[in-house]
Amino acid sequence: MDLSGASSGIPENANQNCVGPQSTEAGKVSACAGCPNQSACASGAGRTEDPALKQVTDRLAQVRHKILVLSGKGGVGKSTFACQLAFTLAAKGKQVGLLDLDICGPSVPRMLGLTGQEVHQSSTGWSPVYVSDLLGVMSIGFMLPGQDDAVIWRGPRKNGLIRQFLTDVDWGQLDYLVIDTPPGTSDEHISIVQYLKGCAADGAVVVTTPQEVAMADVRKELSFCSKTGIRVLGLVENMAASSLPLTELTFQDGAEDRTEEVFAVLRQVAPQLLDLKVSFNPFPAFGEGPQGMAQKFGVPFLGKVPLDPNLLKACEAGGSFLSLYPNSTAARPLGLIVEKLVNTVELAELVQNAEKKKVEPTDGSMDIQQDVQT
Structure with missing residues (x-):
């Protein structure tokens, strides 16, 4: 293309x-x-007035909720969260679109099991690639000649593709459009915000890991949201402290794997120890951690997603983590975070609709007011 x-x-x-x-x-x-x-x-x-602003507004008029997924730092699991959010919303029966705007690092096709797929164009625009009837996806990853081809573009060209994705993709009616963005606060982010300003986007979820090197950049991201008027729906701490069953560990003696030997001894001497879980904290929180940072910036803290090898496996397999590993360590925390997010967005929609009804009285109430005045 x-x-x-x-x-x-x-x-x-x-x-x-x-x-x-x-x-x-x-x-x-x-x-x-x-x-x-x-x-x-x-x-x-x-x-x-850029004519693209109206084009974006018209194109997304049938999308109920638009959620940006942001992070100031690359590698914190932003795209992982965006993909699993889309999977989970679709599993709830929602009609979902996932738009990958990380132009230079499009990992969404692999995480959704769509590598090798292509975008098709119809009379109504670009057609998303569908994971299922409830989940459609658009990414530059579908347009590259090969999976390993690099996108070496300057800002204007990247911003041009962002515009095309927002104006030309025919999503149809959606309950949710999840927008995965590049890390940082670049000119691409400015373009995204400008194009969405007339669309009543619900806001952004900001993803971080607990260490200061990530949180320092996320503070800048939160400041960016404040200055550009993006509502922060919540902060998610990814790769938090976790636990694993003892039986999932391996034991090394130098280069020699002695796992079976260790477990054989435990089964013979203390079999009850095999039921233990091992806790570990790969990225100890700095200071008050992400939760304290959320409190400082006055944004909701949605929760912690523990570091879970099965989440990585689900992404590598291109599947839904909650479907493939419903009893895994991070499954319940991730599910609760999505639940909080849905409640926040849909409650705001109910309040907004109620306020509209107050401002716009029915014909009957208008007649009553006229009768009283008469």
């Missing part, structure tokens, strides 16, 4: 971190220094 025509409204000769001519900061921020368009952008000449 030819992606060369992707356009984001950002000039082709713009600097790499261009904020876009539509931004109120156009021509004024450090990224604009030396750009040939700086003077024009600073004057506001390019600050016209």
